[in-house]
Amino acid sequence: xxxxxxxxxxxxxxxxxxxxxIFEDALVKQINTALKKxxxxxxxxxxxxxxxxxxxxxxxxxxxxxxxxxxxxxAGICPLVQIEDKGxxxxxxxxxxxxEEVYGHKNLTFKVNARRARKNYEKTSVxxxxxxxxxxxxxxxxxxxxxxxxQVMLNIEIRKHINIYSMxxxxxxxxxxxxAGKAMLLLSxxxxxxxxGYMAAKRGVQLEATYFHAPPYTSERAKQKVxxxxxxxxxxxxPVRVNVVNFTDVQLYIYExxxxxxxxxxxxxxxxxIAEHFARESGCLGLITGESIGxxxxxxxxxxxxxxxxxxxxxxxxxxxxxxxxxxxxxxxxGTYDISIQPFEDCCTTFVAKHPVTKPSLERIRKSxxxxxxxxxxxxxxxxxxxxxxxxx
Amino acid sequence: xxxxxxNSATTRVSEKVKNIIIKTMTEDFGNPxxxxxxxxxxxxxxxxAREIIAGNLKVKDKEIIFTSCGTESNNLxxxxxxxxxxxxxxxxxxxxxxxxxxxxxxxxLKEQGFDITYLKVDKEGHIDLNELREAxxxxxxxxxxxxxxNEIGAxxxxxxIGKIIxxxxxxxIFHADAIQAFGKYKIYPKKLNIDALSVSGHxxxxxxxxxxxxxxxxxxxxxxxIGGGQQNGxxxxxxxxxxxxxxxxxxxxxxxxxxxxxxxMYRLKDYFTDNIMSLENVQVNSKKGELSAPHIVSVxxxxxxxxxxxxxxxxxxxxxxxGSACSSNRHGGSATLESIGLSRExxxxxxRFSFSDNTTKEELDYTIDAIKELLPRLRVYVRKx
Numbered sequence: 001x002x003x004x005x006x007x008x009x010x011x012x013x014x015x016x017x018x019x020x021x022i023f024e025d026a027l028v029k030q031i032n033t034a035l036k037k038x039x040x041x042x043x044x045x046x047x048x049x050x051x052x053x054x055x056x057x058x059x060x061x062x063x064x065x066x067x068x069x070x071x072x073x074x075a076g077i078c079p080l081v082q083i084e085d086k087g088x089x090x091x092x093x094x095x096x097x098x099x100e101e102v103y104g105h106k107n108l109t110f111k112v113n114a115r116r117a118r119k120n121y122e123k124t125s126v127x128x129x130x131x132x133x134x135x136x137x138x139x140x141x142x143x144x145x146x147x148x149x150x151q152v153m154l155n156i157e158i159r160k161h162i163n164i165y166s167m168x169x170x171x172x173x174x175x176x177x178x179x180a181g182k183a184m185l186l187l188s189x190x191x192x193x194x195x196x197g198y199m200a201a202k203r204g205v206q207l208e209a210t211y212f213h214a215p216p217y218t219s220e221r222a223k224q225k226v227x228x229x230x231x232x233x234x235x236x237x238x239p240v241r242v243n244v245v246n247f248t249d250v251q252l253y254i255y256e257x258x259x260x261x262x263x264x265x266x267x268x269x270x271x272x273x274i275a276e277h278f279a280r281e282s283g284c285l286g287l288i289t290g291e292s293i294g295x296x297x298x299x300x301x302x303x304x305x306x307x308x309x310x311x312x313x314x315x316x317x318x319x320x321x322x323x324x325x326x327x328x329x330x331x332x333x334x335g336t337y338d339i340s341i342q343p344f345e346d347c348c349t350t351f352v353a354k355h356p357v358t359k360p361s362l363e364r365i366r367k368s369x370x371x372x373x374x375x376x377x378x379x380x381x382x383x384x385x386x387x388x389x390x391x392x393x
Numbered sequence: 394x395x396x397x398x399x400n401s402a403t404t405r406v407s408e409k410v411k412n413i414i415i416k417t418m419t420e421d422f423g424n425p426x427x428x429x430x431x432x433x434x435x436x437x438x439x440x441x442a443r444e445i446i447a448g449n450l451k452v453k454d455k456e457i458i459f460t461s462c463g464t465e466s467n468n469l470x471x472x473x474x475x476x477x478x479x480x481x482x483x484x485x486x487x488x489x490x491x492x493x494x495x496x497x498x499x500x501x502l503k504e505q506g507f508d509i510t511y512l513k514v515d516k517e518g519h520i521d522l523n524e525l526r527e528a529x530x531x532x533x534x535x536x537x538x539x540x541x542x543n544e545i546g547a548x549x550x551x552x553x554i555g556k557i558i559x560x561x562x563x564x565x566i567f568h569a570d571a572i573q574a575f576g577k578y579k580i581y582p583k584k585l586n587i588d589a590l591s592v593s594g595h596x597x598x599x600x601x602x603x604x605x606x607x608x609x610x611x612x613x614x615x616x617x618x619i620g621g622g623q624q625n626g627x628x629x630x631x632x633x634x635x636x637x638x639x640x641x642x643x644x645x646x647x648x649x650x651x652x653x654x655x656x657x658m659y660r661l662k663d664y665f666t667d668n669i670m671s672l673e674n675v676q677v678n679s680k681k682g683e684l685s686a687p688h689i690v691s692v693x694x695x696x697x698x699x700x701x702x703x704x705x706x707x708x709x710x711x712x713x714x715x716g717s718a719c720s721s722n723r724h725g726g727s728a729t730l731e732s733i734g735l736s737r738e739x740x741x742x743x744x745r746f747s748f749s750d751n752t753t754k755e756e757l758d759y760t761i762d763a764i765k766e767l768l769p770r771l772r773v774y775v776r777k778x
Contacts, residue, residue, distance in 0.1 A: 216708055
């Protein structure tokens with residue numbers, strides 16, 4: 001007995017009214033993309049308000065479940081056993097075999113839930129429920145029926161074939177990627193920004209990313225680490241276009257001209273400006289950062305405000321109210337943590353002052369930035385022009 | 394211009410070595426254990442390589458065991474000899490500046506119940522012979538000392554070490570990790586009282602994945618890799634014929650015009666060192682002249698983190714190593730540099746320049762110019778307090 005098909009349950013998409021088909025089609029597309037990377041061949045289709053993925057070939061069960069669990073929009077995955085209709089007696093034998101294999105002889109409560117899409121079947125749904133329940137009670141002395149709160153909900157669907165299923169493997173939830181437009185993720189080599197990207201993607205946002213590279217202060221390996229992070233996020237979000245901005249000259253110029261306790265703030269203001277430039281160019285609807293209130297000096301509310309001021313696009317901060325440990329837990333779950341903790345520096349850590357400002361005033365920062373007026377526009381332009389684009393995933 | 398000054402990490406394979414490797418992979422590709430002609434042909438390469446190596450060390454052919462690398466040579470020597478001699482005693486002596494393939498193997502042996510004594514070194518990286526003399530006792534089975542230190546190029550007094558060991562306890566085995574020394578010194582183990590000597594192929598223009606261990610006849614040693622009984626049971630596994638043939642060719646080339654090549658390397662090293670020493674606030678951790686190896690210069694550019702300098706040089710096509718893998722938020726790193734008493738500041742800013750016999754004065758001038766240009770620029774951007 002093997003699972004020939006998967007019933008895909010989706011949560012929020014169900015309530016999207018007339019736009020429902022857009023979401024469903026996006027989900028079918030994402031499932032197709034995910035399954036193409038596995039060893040099997042599948043047919044993914046919509047049928048009477050549900051999505052099915054039928055296996056057309058041999059496949060690796062664990063690999064397929066893992067792939068489906070990365071598709072945003074899926075609430076649950078139900079592996080189906082599909083049998084030909086050879087009469088009710090045959091169905092009974094198959095169901096007993098199914099229960100034997102999946103649960104075996106142990107104490108459990110169950111309920112049979114039959115659905116009859118093909119109305120010419122020999123029994124009604126109610127009859128199937130009753131007769132199958134009886135057959136199971138006879139076959140397994142350990143089982144008992146509980147119609148209100150069963151441990152096992154045994155579903156039997158009479159269609160062209162007959163589907164038997166009882167397990168629901170949780171999916172990641174969220175919405176299919178691409179249904180919420182595109183946004184620009186400011187990606188560093190740290191723990192927070194990949195998690196922020198993941199969370200936005202989970203709400204259906206397609207990701208593009210910008211990374212600030214500062215050779216020789218940051219190494220090729222630091223850049224590779226960021227690309228690896230983007231690839232890991234891309235497992236969920238689909239391919240991510242990464243803009244690698246050569247930031248060294250801008251950074252050195254700021255370092256030369258501005259008070260050192262304000263370096264990080266001013267540097268981040270320029271970073272946001274550059275990221276926003278790329279965001280506009282590629283039709284993004286906002287920026288995404290991994291900032292979290294109070295985590296470091298540039299993430300106090302005052303600092304966030306002063307940095308944000310350079311942008312006219314909305315800046316989304318999915319982990320803004322998360323504790324560090326919560327972000328770490330999530331990073332471990334999505335597989336970015338091990339990459340993030342590799343010890344290559346990003347350009348923020350190289351130029352951090354010992355005691356940076358925690359409550360910057362916009363007025364003072366603007367005054368400090370006047371020192372940059374001579375060359376900053378040219379340097380920013382050059383940084384933008386020398387940007388390298390890498391597609392991750 | 395591309396200037397490769399990381400020859401202590403690895404070297405470029407020479408033309409002759411490359412050709413013999415290709416030949417043994419595509420034409421004479423047999424398994425030396427096979428009975429037919431293809432096997433016999435392949436065996437010839439192994440035999441010849443063994444003869445070249447043994448000849449240059451002035452030892453017997455059968456005293457050479459081919460391994461997969463320097464690390465395996467050190468593992469086989471230390472674990473193999475410790476296990477085979479544990480009835481004689483359980484005391485082993487080594488130094489505080491050994492390569493990880495020795496120091497971590499010592500940790501493993503400690504877990505197996507052996508007592509390990511670590512000898513200190515002075516600020517030039519040399520052990521104290523009196524301390525060694527006092528450390529050796531009746532239960533000392535092995536003394537393992539590296540011939541040339543891989544980070545600062547310090548040369549240990551192996552001749553004196555050998556003498557002291559044999560005076561104090563003739564049964565004690567002397568193992569020398571010669572991975573950085575082989576090809577830079579003419580090493581005659583028998584004269585130096587060295588009982589076991591580890592060597593790696595890719596440090597002398599040979600391929601990666603091959604090394605050898607010399608073990609003096611009569612020394613008790615147990616194999617670490619068990620199998621079909623190749624190499625008299627001392628190292629099972631199909632002979633790596635391309636690697637062995639390549640290593641043989643590399644050793645042969647290394648010993649051609651030996652004295653002349655080494656003299657030239659010393660001249661270049663001193664030239665480089667003099668130029669670097671003349672720079673402000675720069676500290677050279679390796680000695681000039683023959684107190685240290687001809688191919689390693691360790692320099693601390695105070696005020697510039699080693700990684701930054703490394704990548705800045707890399708942008709100009711110059712490839713070097715950082716002496717210790719430290720970063721501002723993660724301390725830890727070189728046991729050698731700490732052992733010779735470098736300050737934190739110096740530790741964080743140390744680079745290793747390592748030459749080969751192919752290194753030219755032109756390349757060094759290019760490097761010196763690059764450093765002169767970079768130093769003042771990079772020093773502006775130190776982390777502010």
